[in-house]
Amino acid sequence: MIINLLFLFMAIATVVALIPALSTILQMAQQSDGLNCPGYSYQGDPAAKLSYNDTLQSSTLACLAINLYLPYIVLAVLIGGVSRLLMGGGQPGIV
Numbered sequence: 001m002i003i004n005l006l007f008l009f010m011a012i013a014t015v016v017a018l019i020p021a022l023s024t025i026l027q028m029a030q031q032s033d034g035l036n037c038p039g040y041s042y043q044g045d046p047a048a049k050l051s052y053n054d055t056l057q058s059s060t061l062a063c064l065a066i067n068l069y070l071p072y073i074v075l076a077v078l079i080g081g082v083s084r085l086l087m088g089g090g091q092p093g094i095v
Contacts, residue, residue, distance in 0.1 A: 001085070008081035015077045019070060026066050032056055037063035 030037040031050040036058040042048035052058075 004085045008085055011077055011081050015074060019074075022070060022073070026069060029066055030063065035059050035062050035066070037066070 027040075029035055030040040031042060032040075032053040033050060036053055036056045038052055038058055038060065040052045040063075042050040045051065
């Protein structure tokens with residue numbers, strides 16, 4: 001169980017370390033030269049060239065999926081790690 005707990009903490013630390021990189025990539029996809037997501041402002045400036053542009057097409061379903069991407073990854077790691085920790089807790093043969 002201690003080894004599984006160590007693996008859980010390592011997985012959480014890895015996910016936390018990757019969040020800024022994933023967030024940057026997802027923000028690049030939301031720009032007006034990509035998906036053109038409504039409400040997106042490039043570096044906080046709504047007048048910037050890469051901010052949301054009304055005149056271009058936008059895929060709202062893809063934008064919604066991008067907004068939910070990071071929370072679902074974090075949730076999957078937490079649920080998978082905790083279930084793995086609890087699954088192998090009382091059985092000596094499972095690592």
